[in-house]
Amino acid sequence: MPSADAAPPAPRSMIQASCLSGSDLRVGGGTITLSYDAAAFALTRARICAWTGRAALAVSTYYGRFPVSRVRIVLKPQDGEGVRGGTTWGDADDGQPLIQIRLGRMAQAAQLDDDWTLTHEMVHLSVPSVPEQSHWLEEGIATYVEPVARVQTGELPAARIWADMLHGMRKGLPADGDQGLDHTPTWGRTYWGGALFCLMADVAIRERSGNRKGLQDALRAVLAAGDSIRTDLSVDRLFAIGDQGTGVPVLQVLYREMGDAPMPAGDDLENLWRRLGVYPDGDGVRFDETAPLAAVRRAITAGRGGGR
Numbered sequence: 349m350p351s352a353d354a355a356p357p358a359p360r361s362m363i364q365a366s367c368l369s370g371s372d373l374r375v376g377g378g379t380i381t382l383s384y385d386a387a388a389f390a391l392t393r394a395r396i397c398a399w400t401g402r403a404a405l406a407v408s409t410y411y412g413r414f415p416v417s418r419v420r421i422v423l424k425p426q427d428g429e430g431v432r433g434g435t436t437w438g439d440a441d442d443g444q445p446l447i448q449i450r451l452g453r454m455a456q457a458a459q460l461d462d463d464w465t466l467t468h469e470m471v472h473l474s475v476p477s478v479p480e481q482s483h484w485l486e487e488g489i490a491t492y493v494e495p496v497a498r499v500q501t502g503e504l505p506a507a508r509i510w511a512d513m514l515h516g517m518r519k520g521l522p523a524d525g526d527q528g529l530d531h532t533p534t535w536g537r538t539y540w541g542g543a544l545f546c547l548m549a550d551v552a553i554r555e556r557s558g559n560r561k562g563l564q565d566a567l568r569a570v571l572a573a574g575d576s577i578r579t580d581l582s583v584d585r586l587f588a589i590g591d592q593g594t595g596v597p598v599l600q601v602l603y604r605e606m607g608d609a610p611m612p613a614g615d616d617l618e619n620l621w622r623r624l625g626v627y628p629d630g631d632g633v634r635f636d637e638t639a640p641l642a643a644v645r646r647a648i649t650a651g652r653g654g655g656r
């Protein structure tokens with residue numbers, strides 16, 4: 349279980365009850381105001397509360413607290429079904445963070461149960477605004493942390509996210525002619541290249557720290573320093589804070605390697621899966637618990653200090 353630096357998030361039932369009565373949700377020290385036109389959606393308030401509470405709990409569990417003290421979530425009706433996208437701002441018209449979710453008028457309960465979008469957008473609240481050329485970092489952290497956080501609250505099985513990573517991370521590898529992450533703003537390098545940076549950083553921090561610290565500790569240190577989506581930081585400063593939080597200079601070194609140069613290579617990624625003990629098996633994966641970094645793999649999804 350992750351150890352919380354702040355008070356642990358309120359139990360799911362309490363979060364639910366306040367939301368159902370129409371009040372704000374209070375999760376992990378944050379206050380979430382839900383704003384939408386109930387007549388626009390087929391979904392019940394109970395379903396929307398459960399979905400919002402679950403995402404907020406996952407993010408609060410990963411970070412030990414909700415990333416910002418206050419956020420407004422606006423559900424914007426769209427034609428059709430499902431969760432159709434989201435956008436997060438650190439500083440909306442009212443000066444507060446805002447998440448806008450584009451939600452189908454005919455969205456079904458099962459589609460909310462399966463949704464990753466709202467958790468992804470809430471992770472954005474934790475990431476300081478960095479210069480545009482490093483946008484990959486904002487999307488990479490959101491892409492990498494969202495499923496890990498959902499495993500830590502039991503929403504997803506670990507095997508499912510390792511299967512998704514095994515399938516997805518290769519989309520983040522540099523293509524012919526690509527440069528470093530700061531100079532290749534394609535979709536694959538931005539989302540999956542950024543996520544691959546996070547995975548490599550997580551593994552390296554755990555290797556260097558005897559599996560006592562991980563990327564989770566580095567990202568918590570950023571919040572503890574008073575930073576979030578509401579602050580502007582250079583990547584160097586952000587990574588210096590993160591490295592201070594883990595005691596090992598992994599983020600700054602990896603940024604020097606991957607920011608300007610096209611790496612890693614496909615062979616490096618294959619080697620990483622072998623070291624973690626993750627092998628494709630039909631649609632899923634199978635784990636090799638005798639692999640050199642099997643304990644690192646387990647610790648990533650167990651939370652801080654878990655799986656040693």
Ligand SMILES: [Zn+2]
Pocket residue numbers: 468469472486487490
């Ligand atoms: Zn995003």
